Amino acid sequence: SNAIFISDVIKNYYLNTYSFKSFTTIYDTVEYDSAIDHPRKFMEDGICRLLIAGFISEGKGQRDAIEATKILHQKFKIELTVCGQGNEEYVNSLIPEQAKNYIFYKGYQNNLAPYRQNSDIALVCSRMEALGRVTIESMYYENLVIGADSGCTPFLIKDHETGFLYRSGDPSDLAKKIEFAIQNNDLIDEIKAKAKNYSIKEFARDISSQILNVYQDSLINK
Incomplete structure (x- = not known):
């Protein structure tokens, strides 16, 4: 059987238990909101x-x-x-x-x-x-x-x-x-x-x- 894993840690978990003909890791995409910025400078107010x-x-x-x-x-x-x-x-x-x-x-x-x-x-x-x-x-x-x-x-x-x-x-x-x-x-x-x-x-x-x-x-x- 073949497998696609969404992270290496999940891949390693299953490879310790099962065998696969082939496998690969493809991380899920993450959707970002480009309208959100981060204007704060690191500890800009001393806190x-x-x-x-x-x-x-x-x-x-x-x-x-x-x-x-x-x-x-x-x-x-x-x-x-x-x-x-x-x-x-x-x-x-x-x-x-x-x-x-x-x-x-x-x-x-x-x-x-x-x-x-x-x-x-x-x-x-x-x-x-x-x-x-x-x-x-x-x-x-x-x-x-x-x-x-x-x-x-x-x-x-x-x-x-x-x-x-x-x-x-x-x-x-x-x-x-x-x-x-x-x-x-x-x-x-x-x-x-x-x-x-x-x-x-x-x-x-x-x-x-x-x-x-x-x-x-x-x-x-x-």
Whole structure:
């Protein structure tokens, strides 16, 4: 049999269990809104604004983001916005009362554009991302992306080139990577530019011809 996988991490998972006559990876396209810009300069107001967006659950890593923010709040002006639907009781239990003036839970947001435009860093803390759409969208909309070194994320982020990777499940390591970005903000514009170019080149293309080619090859070699 032949297979098309939507990410390398899914490919690796299935290849450990099944055998295929042929296989290839074709990432899904991501649709961008070219009307959305990102006018904010990195920490332009002296505050490092973090964003984590996605379904609320233990596996999505909101705890990493919240704990790292609490660590950094002792040294820097920093804020974290958490967006997503899911277990609200869980995420609220992670935010102590004294941290609610710099960690904000906004629930589900149909339109993330205003949050992306007002953020410096997008955190992708999921332990097992299958595709990494949030990573790619964050790159395109010019948020610096810091992601966990697990799942699909390390296939998408080249560490110190298109973003930063931290040890999954380790808030202190995440805090170190955020602190590095804060203290080396002269490097950030170049990293964001490379990431945006990557997101356009690899994920804003028409994949129908690639899929058709795979289908035709499978018929020829049947």
